[in-house]
Amino acid sequence: MRQAIQTDRLALNRRHWMIFFTIFAAVFLALVVIGGTFLNPERIATNFQEKNLAPSLHHLFGTDWLGRDMFSRTVMGLSLSIKVGLIGAIGSTFIAVSLGMIAATMGKAADRIVSWLIDLFLSVPHLVALILIAFTLGGGFKGVVFGLMLTHWPSLARVIRAEVMQVRSSEYVKISKRMGKSSVWIAAHHIFPHLLPQMIIGFLLLFPHVILHEAAVTFIGLGLSPHEPAIGVILSESMKYLSSGMWWLAFFPGLSLLLIVRIFDWVGENIRILADPTKAHE
Amino acid sequence: MKIEAKNLGFRYDGYPWLFRNVDLTIQPGEIVGLKAPSGYGKTSLCKILAGYEKPVEGEVLLNGEPINSKGFHPVQLIFQHPEKAVNPRWKMDKVLNEGWRPDQSLLDLLGIEKEWMTRWPNELSGGELQRFCVARALGPDTKFLIADEMTTMLDAITQAQIWHAVLEIVRERNMGMIVVSHEEKLVQRLCHRVINLDEITSRM
Ligand SMILES: Nc1ncnc2c1ncn2[C@@H]1O[C@H](COP(=O)(O)OP(=O)(O)OP(=O)(O)O)[C@@H](O)[C@H]1O
Numbered sequence A: 001m002r003q004a005i006q007t008d009r010l011a012l013n014r015r016h017w018m019i020f021f022t023i024f025a026a027v028f029l030a031l032v033v034i035g036g037t038f039l040n041p042e043r044i045a046t047n048f049q050e051k052n053l054a055p056s057l058h059h060l061f062g063t064d065w066l067g068r069d070m071f072s073r074t075v076m077g078l079s080l081s082i083k084v085g086l087i088g089a090i091g092s093t094f095i096a097v098s099l100g101m102i103a104a105t106m107g108k109a110a111d112r113i114v115s116w117l118i119d120l121f122l123s124v125p126h127l128v129a130l131i132l133i134a135f136t137l138g139g140g141f142k143g144v145v146f147g148l149m150l151t152h153w154p155s156l157a158r159v160i161r162a163e164v165m166q167v168r169s170s171e172y173v174k175i176s177k178r179m180g181k182s183s184v185w186i187a188a189h190h191i192f193p194h195l196l197p198q199m200i201i202g203f204l205l206l207f208p209h210v211i212l213h214e215a216a217v218t219f220i221g222l223g224l225s226p227h228e229p230a231i232g233v234i235l236s237e238s239m240k241y242l243s244s245g246m247w248w249l250a251f252f253p254g255l256s257l258l259l260i261v262r263i264f265d266w267v268g269e270n271i272r273i274l275a276d277p278t279k280a281h282e
Numbered sequence B: 001m002k003i004e005a006k007n008l009g010f011r012y013d014g015y016p017w018l019f020r021n022v023d024l025t026i027q028p029g030e031i032v033g034l035k036a037p038s039g040y041g042k043t044s045l046c047k048i049l050a051g052y053e054k055p056v057e058g059e060v061l062l063n064g065e066p067i068n069s070k071g072f073h074p075v076q077l078i079f080q081h082p083e084k085a086v087n088p089r090w091k092m093d094k095v096l097n098e099g100w101r102p103d104q105s106l107l108d109l110l111g112i113e114k115e116w117m118t119r120w121p122n123e124l125s126g127g128e129l130q131r132f133c134v135a136r137a138l139g140p141d142t143k144f145l146i147a148d149e150m151t152t153m154l155d156a157i158t159q160a161q162i163w164h165a166v167l168e169i170v171r172e173r174n175m176g177m178i179v180v181s182h183e184e185k186l187v188q189r190l191c192h193r194v195i196n197l198d199e200i201t202s203r204m
């Protein structure tokens, strides 16, 4: 008995810690976005007096061949990446939910078409489809954002479709119908509450993918324009200077990108565990 | 109201006939047991009567009229597993009031406690959940009740309490009722007569 109470309290503590760290990580990500947005552009102005400096207390990530502060460039790049990722992930989630609902509710033909689309998109590697779409739309911001939206929805659409089908075939929905409830009422009260956590978690788990893929297409020159302070741009420019021993140019921006992506992944995963319906009400 | 099944035949898509030529009439106030070996189609027949499945042949009439499939269904079915019959993401008061607002006397009769209302389904026992399902099914427009293994999963005391409450309501409102149960004694005690699905169908 006492032991049961003890483990109970431990579990509660673990949950609280998880919530605490998740909020902490989310605040950190928000700070990066805000920092990148409101950072003084002066800080990445060309300054030949301070070019090619190794990392120091004054320039945490060093400076580049034009004397620009790499820390500021990195924060701005990450901020831009997160914003592009946000638009891409929202768009993808919207497409996924729409197609998933259509597949599950509009009959066999609709289901077959959507399933075919899902399989088609899943059979082509993300990056290839993304490059094709971005290239077709003429590259740049528009090309990347549409490319990201149009390539990241399939796995979430599959999850949503399965979820809607499962709820629709449940006994409590059938009982609800026999109590005279309309399809719209059932969709709003029975189905939607089940989809909401899936949507939020799906969205959060899409985020890191979208950010990485944006950086990748930008890196190979098919994404954001070289004038934007994007991480992909920083990395591809820095490649040319690596052989001259300026390791910090690529190292810190690359590491920061990985860190941000990992944090997003971790936050999404934590929220998924926290929202687990079998544990949520304990 | 009188419920009639005329020449019912049923099969699941792509499966052989479960039963054909089922004729059945149950008068208001009559409590009828339904018997058949496992897998014979008792649950399927109940689902047809309660509008969950469409018969492949024949029809179900209530007071001589076909049942309107829109709106509150006058034939209500109570399932064996209450935990599947309630939305796990709804609090119990929402579950209880989905179709109608049961009054306090019904809640007292079924032993539903106020304190349960604010809980989630996974915080109640099967017996407690089943009381909610029974209350939910006994709306003012319910003319006929079907209990498909309603208390099979429950202990003897809970069984007795639920059956006591259900019988009281069914008698008071002069409703008809079908009882499906594997417990011979229970069926003998509750029912005016017992139908053997075996004897009223032709299986193919
Ligand atoms: N949705 C379905 N699709 C196909 N076959 C089904 C479906 N539901 C039930 N069956 C089959 O129909 C037959 C009758 O099932 P049913 O549940 O009506 O039997 P039952 O008489 O209630 O059995 P039990 O006494 O075990 O509850 C079974 O063989 C079952 O496997």
Ligand SMILES: [Mg+2]
Residues within 6 Å of the ligand: B042, B043, B044, B148
């Ligand atoms: Mg059965």
